[in-house]
Amino acid sequence: MSVASPDTPDAQQEVALVELVDRLLAKGVVLAGDVTLAVAGIDLVHVSLRLLVVSTERLEAGEGP
Amino acid sequence: MIYAYGITWTGTALPPLRGLDGAALHALDVGRLRAVCSTLGETPRPGHAALLRHQEVLEAVMARGSVLPVRFGSCFSVAADLRAPLERHGPTLALALAEVAGHVELGVRARWAVPAPEAAPARRGSGRDYLAGRASQERARQAWRQQAQALADRLHPALLACATSARLRLLPDPGTPMASAYLVAAPRVDAFRRLVEDHRERLGHAHPDVTVHHSGPWPPYSFAPALDTEVASLG
Numbered sequence: 019m020s021v022a023s024p025d026t027p028d029a030q031q032e033v034a035l036v037e038l039v040d041r042l043l044a045k046g047v048v049l050a051g052d053v054t055l056a057v058a059g060i061d062l063v064h065v066s067l068r069l070l071v072v073s074t075e076r077l078e079a080g081e082g083p
Numbered sequence: 084m085i086y087a088y089g090i091t092w093t094g095t096a097l098p099p100l101r102g103l104d105g106a107a108l109h110a111l112d113v114g115r116l117r118a119v120c121s122t123l124g125e126t127p128r129p130g131h132a133a134l135l136r137h138q139e140v141l142e143a144v145m146a147r148g149s150v151l152p153v154r155f156g157s158c159f160s161v162a163a164d165l166r167a168p169l170e171r172h173g174p175t176l177a178l179a180l181a182e183v184a185g186h187v188e189l190g191v192r193a194r195w196a197v198p199a200p201e202a203a204p205a206r207r208g209s210g211r212d213y214l215a216g217r218a219s220q221e222r223a224r225q226a227w228r229q230q231a232q233a234l235a236d237r238l239h240p241a242l243l244a245c246a247t248s249a250r251l252r253l254l255p256d257p258g259t260p261m262a263s264a265y266l267v268a269a270p271r272v273d274a275f276r277r278l279v280e281d282h283r284e285r286l287g288h289a290h291p292d293v294t295v296h297h298s299g300p301w302p303p304y305s306f307a308p309a310l311d312t313e314v315a316s317l318g
Contacts, residue, residue, distance in 0.1 A: 030296070037190050037298045040255075040262070042134055045304035046154035047090060047176070049168040 085111070085159040086123045088140045088152070089302065090169070090176055093117045095148030103127045103136050111162055113169040116176055118153075119144055120165070126158055141302040149184045151176060152304045172310050179308040186247060186266045187300035189275055193234055196292045198258035199227035228253065231260035234293060238282055239263060245275045250305045260293065264305035272300060 086103060093115055097108045102121035111118040119140065127133045137155050144150045159165040169176065231253045238261070243249050246265035255262050267275045276297060283295040 029294075033192060033194070033296045034298060037192065037301075038134060038138060041152070041190075041301060041304035042137060042155035043129075045307060046152040047307040048154050048310060049087065049157055049172075050159065050164065 084123055084126070085162055085165050086121045086127065087157045087159065087165055088119045088121075088137060089144055089150045090153065090180065091117050091119060091144055091148050091150045092180065095144065095150075098140070098143030098147060100140055100143050101136075102140055103133055108140065111165055111169075113166055114173050114177075116169055116173060116180075118165055118169060119150075123158070127156065129156065138302075145187070145302045149180050150302050151180055151183065151307050152302045153307075168310065172308075175308050175310065179306070182248075183266065183303040183306055186268055186303065187272060188303045188305055189246075189265045189267050189272065189297060189299035190262070190301065191238070191242060191265065191279060192262045192296045192298070193238070193260050194258050194294050194296070195260060196294070198256075199224075199254065227257075227260075234286075234290060235261045235263075237286065237289075238295070241282060242275070242278060245271055245278050248306060264301075266303060266306050267300075 086106075088102065088108075093110075093112050095117060097110055097119060100108060102108050104121075104123055104127065106121035106123055109120055109122070111120055134155065141150060141152050235251060235253060239249070239251055242263070242265055246267050248266040249263055251261065251263045253261055265275065279295065279297045286293060286295060
């Protein structure tokens with residue numbers, strides 16, 4: 019996957035992440051009702067997941083939570 | 084438990100990759116359909132690594148054949164629980180898989196430099212004040228929606244002409260007037276990207292407050308069929 023835009027690398031990375039999370043959590047075939055995520059309050063899930071991903075990236079970079 | 088990444092044809096070889104938590108990939112075949120799966124010890128946590136791995140598995144499958152992504156987090160206690168919906172919805176899934184053959188999904192997302200204001204709580208006070216506040220909020224929402232629609236009217240039809248199919252969403256969040264997905268035949272991907280960039284330049288003059296991003300190629304997440312197992316919303 020890649021994102022092309024006139025923005026800074028940080029903005030591009032943010033868009034790439036939003037595009038990825040949007041697809042993984044809100045799209046795709048739903049084969050059963052017991053999907054562990056993404057059936058309720060999808061916007062909230064998006065927001066919390068974006069925060070989680072950013073937090074994880076910071077932790078991986080040694081910046082602390 | 085069985086974790087499902089995507090659905091392809093039985094003729095599609097599994098990629099030489101590890102899945103979530105380093106688990107091996109395996110196939111569950113039902114008729115002509117093949118679910119690409121892993122057996123996991125526990126439900127995956129939706130962290131950065133898991134999201135990327137789900138995506139990487141699908142990209143690798145897509146490089147070998149058509150694939151319909153399964154929603155992230157789809158777990159089944161036993162193989163029979165996955166086999167049953169594949170049997171029940173086999174014709175629908177096969178049709179969708181045939182429709183995405185030779186195509187990829189490309190995303191286009193426009194963003195405003197200044198997001199549309201969130202709906203503020205109506206002012207406390209008299210009933211008249213409250214109603215006036217609500218009316219003002221509604222007018223502001225309508226104005227932003229009209230701006231989003233105007234932008235989509237300029238961009239979307241031109242892009243659709245280079246695509247086989249599309250999904251358009253207006254104002255999915257306050258900073259995003261439009262986010263759309265296009266199913267594009269593989270040989271037209273470069274032409275589609277050039278088209279977006281041409282329109283981005285033209286839009287830049289008329290809408291300097293808007294940036295337009297394109298992303299992909301993606302597996303066709305947005306073109307997966309809705310099945311009657313789907314729980315529309317619990318919220």
